[in-house]
Amino acid sequence: xxxxxxxxxxxxxxxxxxxxxxxxxxxxxxxxxxxxxxxxxxxxxxxxxxxxxxxxxxxxxxxxxxxxxxxxxxxxxxxxxxxxxxxxxxxxxxxxxxxxxxxxxxxxxxxxxxxxxxxxxxxxxxxxxxxxxxxxxxxxxxxxxxxxxxxxxxxxxxxxxxxxxxxxxxxxxxxxxxxxxxxxxxxxxxxxxxxxxxxxxxxxxxxxxxxxxxxxxxxxxxxxxxxxxxxxxxxxxxxxxxxxxxxxxxxxxxxxxxxxxxxxxxxxxxxxxxxxxxxxxxxxxxxxxxxxxxxxxxxxxxxxxxxxxxxxxxx
Amino acid sequence: xxxxxxxxxxxxxxxxxxxxxxxxxxxxxxxxxxxxxxxxxxxxxxxxxxxxxxxxxxxxxxxxxxxxxxxxxxxxxxxxxxxxxxxxxxxxxxxxxxxxxxxxxxxxxxxxxxxxxxxxxxxxxxxxxxxxxxxxxxxxxxxxxxxxxxxxxxxxxxxxxxxxxxxxxxxxxxxxxxxxxxxxxxxxxxxxxxxxxxxxxxxxxxxxxxxxxxxxxxxxxxxxxxxxxxxxxxxxxxxxxxxxxxxxxxxxxxxxxxxxxxxxxxxxxxxxxxxxxxxxxxxxxxxxxxxxxxxxxxxxxxxxxxxxxxxxxxx
DNA sequence: TTGTACGCGTTATCAC
DNA sequence: GTGATAACGCGTACAA
Numbered sequence: 158x159x160x161x162x163x164x165x166x167x168x169x170x171x172x173x174x175x176x177x178x179x180x181x182x183x184x185x186x187x188x189x190x191x192x193x194x195x196x197x198x199x200x201x202x203x204x205x206x207x208x209x210x211x212x213x214x215x216x217x218x219x220x221x222x223x224x225x226x227x228x229x230x231x232x233x234x235x236x237x238x239x240x241x242x243x244x245x246x247x248x249x250x251x252x253x254x255x256x257x258x259x260x261x262x263x264x265x266x267x268x269x270x271x272x273x274x275x276x277x278x279x280x281x282x283x284x285x286x287x288x289x290x291x292x293x294x295x296x297x298x299x300x301x302x303x304x305x306x307x308x309x310x311x312x313x314x315x316x317x318x319x320x321x322x323x324x325x326x327x328x329x330x331x332x333x334x335x336x337x338x339x340x341x342x343x344x345x346x347x348x349x350x351x352x353x354x355x356x357x358x359x360x361x362x363x364x365x366x367x368x369x370x371x372x373x374x375x376x377x378x379x380x381x382x383x384x385x386x387x388x389x390x391x392x393x394x395x396x397x398x399x400x401x402x403x404x405x406x407x408x409x410x411x412x413x414x415x416x417x418x419x420x421x422x423x424x425x426x427x428x429x430x431x432x433x434x435x436x437x438x439x440x441x442x443x444x445x446x447x448x449x450x451x452x453x454x455x456x457x458x459x460x461x462x463x464x465x466x467x468x469x470x471x472x
Numbered sequence: 473x474x475x476x477x478x479x480x481x482x483x484x485x486x487x488x489x490x491x492x493x494x495x496x497x498x499x500x501x502x503x504x505x506x507x508x509x510x511x512x513x514x515x516x517x518x519x520x521x522x523x524x525x526x527x528x529x530x531x532x533x534x535x536x537x538x539x540x541x542x543x544x545x546x547x548x549x550x551x552x553x554x555x556x557x558x559x560x561x562x563x564x565x566x567x568x569x570x571x572x573x574x575x576x577x578x579x580x581x582x583x584x585x586x587x588x589x590x591x592x593x594x595x596x597x598x599x600x601x602x603x604x605x606x607x608x609x610x611x612x613x614x615x616x617x618x619x620x621x622x623x624x625x626x627x628x629x630x631x632x633x634x635x636x637x638x639x640x641x642x643x644x645x646x647x648x649x650x651x652x653x654x655x656x657x658x659x660x661x662x663x664x665x666x667x668x669x670x671x672x673x674x675x676x677x678x679x680x681x682x683x684x685x686x687x688x689x690x691x692x693x694x695x696x697x698x699x700x701x702x703x704x705x706x707x708x709x710x711x712x713x714x715x716x717x718x719x720x721x722x723x724x725x726x727x728x729x730x731x732x733x734x735x736x737x738x739x740x741x742x743x744x745x746x747x748x749x750x751x752x753x754x755x756x757x758x759x760x761x762x763x764x765x766x767x768x769x770x771x772x773x774x775x776x777x778x779x780x781x782x783x784x785x786x787x
Numbered sequence: 788t789t790g791t792a793c794g795c796g797t798t799a800t801c802a803c
Numbered sequence: 804g805t806g807a808t809a810a811c812g813c814g815t816a817c818a819a
């Protein structure tokens with residue numbers, strides 16, 4: 158018991174005892190058993206996060222943001238990827254709850270019924286990220302995907318573009334990307350231009366697929382003068398597809414990306430893109446979680462971190 | 473006890489009992505407590521992985537590879553990033569050991585003394601990844617960074633390039649990148665060309681820094697006719713820096729990247745690059761771990777997964 | 788096939 | 804300031 162105290166709360170132990178404990182710890186290489194601690198205290202000091210994919214860098218900065226504030230606070234990160242599948246997400250939630258994580262970070266606001274049931278039963282702090290909704294499960298840190306799509310459309314309209322196309326996953330496959338398409342459609346109506354054409358890809362992050370899909374689109378619809386891509390990998394591939402056809406960007410075709418990937422500033426032409434504060438989403442979400450875990454006043458935080466349109470050369 | 477059996481080994485329980493248990497489980501929303509299970513069995517069914525950074529996609533596919541074989545086997549992934557700092561890595565190892573993870577994945581083969589001590593005391597399966605060494609801690613799945621650099625150099629030499637430069641982190645900062653530089657130097661000697669120039673960046677993944685550093689290099693040394701970049705983000709930035717100066721790639725300047733990022737095939741010109749089997753490294757490492765965890769014959773696996781030079785347009 | 792007793796290594800609680 | 808005792812919720816070993 159004294160050892161336990163000495164390690165967790167050195168102040169409450171006599172200096173001499175503390176010293177003796179520390180010496181013994183060093184000599185034995187003693188490391189407190191986290192499982193036992195978790196069992197006894199019912200606090201695991203583990204936070205789990207579920208992102209749609211680990212395959213690429215989209216959510217990497219968010220994960221980094223999470224870990225950069227959780228770890229210094231003594232929490233470890235458990236990570237899972239749902240592959241954009243709500244049922245896979247539910248399975249992960251179940252597993253994480255079984256491991257008694259202290260809190261959960263969920264990407265997006267649409268979840269399987271099972272997920273909601275589980276979370277209702279095992280009440281624990283939850284943050285949903287990367288989107289907005291009027292009825293979050295608990296806390297929320299994100300931005301409006303619909304607004305992002307709408308602003309993208311307004312941006313294109315303001316530059317005189319009249320024939321738009323959207324490049325990305327089908328809405329059924331990727332909810333947030335679908336919301337951006339919805340916003341784009343609204344903007345088209347608002348601007349009095351035709352509804353945007355669509356070039357859907359199976360794997361929303363595959364530059365190769367994007368390259369092919371955009372090529373087909375450009376060939377079939379030569380009148381297209383603006384592309385809004387669901388991410389910068391697709392946008393980079395679009396740049397290439399345009400170049401292959403001798404289409405000047407932005408002269409003949411505007412290309413607007415999404416995500417502001419690291420390379421966006423260095424493509425040729427440099428990508429205009431929608432920048433999402435991915436890292437900040439992570440740090441804010443983690444901070445909200447910590448406040449709650451430290452027994453704070455439990456505010457149902459709902460934070461809109463917004464987005465920016467970064468104008469470079471491609472649009 | 474019967475419940476415990478019913479859940480873990482349904483075969484060993486009478487059908488009727490099993491059914492009753494399942495009904496009760498469903499009704500109560502019962503989820504076995506992982507901490508208690510871990511404490512009683514001294515198996516946490518958690519594997520921890522430490523990568524240098526979560527900020528970008530370099531290690532993303534490896535992490536995905538790990539999780540794609542670990543999770544179906546009932547293991548969860550705990551993730552940490554060392555920021556390329558051996559002392560931070562040691563701190564993570566300590567934390568993970570305290571949480572009694574069943575196995576550990578470490579990136580690279582050079583570690584702080586403390587890390588080695590910890591791992592010696594708390595013997596557990598360990599896989600080192602993304603490099604090779606004659607004396608791994610335990611198991612190893614990677615490729616030779618020196619050989620990668622050497623082959624990159626031979627590739628440039630074979631294309632008649634005589635004045636090479638390396639773009640990346642300083643060797644002291646990033647060991648594996650330093651090994652590739654070493655390989656490049658060997659190839660230069662072999663080819664009878666001058667030792668490569670170097671443009672070091674502080675943040676090895678920052679395209680912005682790369683853009684500036686390469687610009688300065690090209691201005692100061694107009695004779696440079698080949699660039700070997702430590703990663704494709706830097707290479708993309710180099711492409712742009714060359715374009716800014718009206719230097720034809722590959723005519724006047726060859727650019728060879730590293731990593732084969734998703735966008736590499738779609739830059740203009742398309743990037744020639746060294747492809748690392750990042751995903752495979754993850755799946756192989758996880759498979760080796762599982763074999764060991766399932767009480768296998770504990771072979772000190774040492775796997776060289778190699779690399780390829782993908783020739784596109786830039787070199 | 789099922790159940791009993793005990794221990795895993797901590798922490799909460801309450802004496803001292 | 805320190806220690807004794809009793810959980811925490813499982814799994815192991817063995818008995819019924």
